[in-house]
Amino acid sequence: MVIRVKICGITRVEDALTAVSLGANAIGLVFWRQSARYVAPAKAREIVAALPPFISAVGVYVNPDTEWVKETSSTASLNLLQFHGDESPDFCQKFSLPYIKAVRVRAGVDLLQYATRYAGARGLLLDTYVKGEPGGTGHVFDWHLIPPDLPLPLILSGGLHAANISEAIRQARPWAVDVSSGVEAAQGIKDAEKIAAFMQGVRNSESL
Numbered sequence: 001m002v003i004r005v006k007i008c009g010i011t012r013v014e015d016a017l018t019a020v021s022l023g024a025n026a027i028g029l030v031f032w033r034q035s036a037r038y039v040a041p042a043k044a045r046e047i048v049a050a051l052p053p054f055i056s057a058v059g060v061y062v063n064p065d066t067e068w069v070k071e072t073s074s075t076a077s078l079n080l081l082q083f084h085g086d087e088s089p090d091f092c093q094k095f096s097l098p099y100i101k102a103v104r105v106r107a108g109v110d111l112l113q114y115a116t117r118y119a120g121a122r123g124l125l126l127d128t129y130v131k132g133e134p135g136g137t138g139h140v141f142d143w144h145l146i147p148p149d150l151p152l153p154l155i156l157s158g159g160l161h162a163a164n165i166s167e168a169i170r171q172a173r174p175w176a177v178d179v180s181s182g183v184e185a186a187q188g189i190k191d192a193e194k195i196a197a198f199m200q201g202v203r204n205s206e207s208l
């Protein structure tokens with residue numbers, strides 16, 4: 001099965017084009033101001049305008065207010081919203097765009113309950129719980145915590161990189177994978193060789 005790939009934390013046009021040329025299906029733009037990967041709406045617009053067709057632009061938010069989502073999604077012409085905080089299902093659903101919901105995984109989390117609660121989401125993105133850090137941490141979680149019967153498409157994230165992506169896919173069997181720090185030269189700056197190695201790991205795993 002083909003595994004979709006999102007490269008997150010894009011802050012430069014050239015990194016977006018590199019990711020796409022290496023096979024990424026989506027790029028992520030972080031609209032959470034405290035992130036080192038934060039991208040201002042005007043820059044995001046420039047990045048999205050440079051994308052070829054059939055590539056998704058995903059806006060990443062952490063407990064945003066309504067106006068911020070409306071402003072950024074319309075300025076940058078986003079295709080999909082990624083809610084990475086404690087947003088309620090009602091909040092996530094109130095925009096005229098599809099959304100995915102991130103869950104920060106730790107022992108004891110009930111992922112089936114999340115999938116039921118966010119049944120309106122296009123997918124459940126599983127990231128690693130790190131106290132005080134909403135995302136982009138580079139840490140992995142225990143993939144055995146993922147139930148085999150999740151009723152939503154699974155987007156696996158959290159500390160993925162070229163050296164662990166094959167094992168991650170083998171264990172979790174995700175619909176898609178999402179990576180940020182694992183393909184960076186520095187925060188917000190992507191590394192073409194790391195992206196290429198990551199994509200190779202994904203492609204090698206598709207035939208397993």
Ligand SMILES: O=C(O)c1ccccc1N[C@@H]1O[C@H](COP(=O)(O)O)[C@@H](O)[C@H]1O
Pocket residue numbers: 008009028030032035036037038060061062084125127134135136137138139157158159160178179180181182
């Ligand atoms: O990347 C960020 O800075 C970020 C900030 C706030 C929320 C989410 C963020 N990124 C998302 O974090 C996960 C995992 O990233 P990593 O590969 O472990 O670095 C990924 O889903 C990003 O979309």
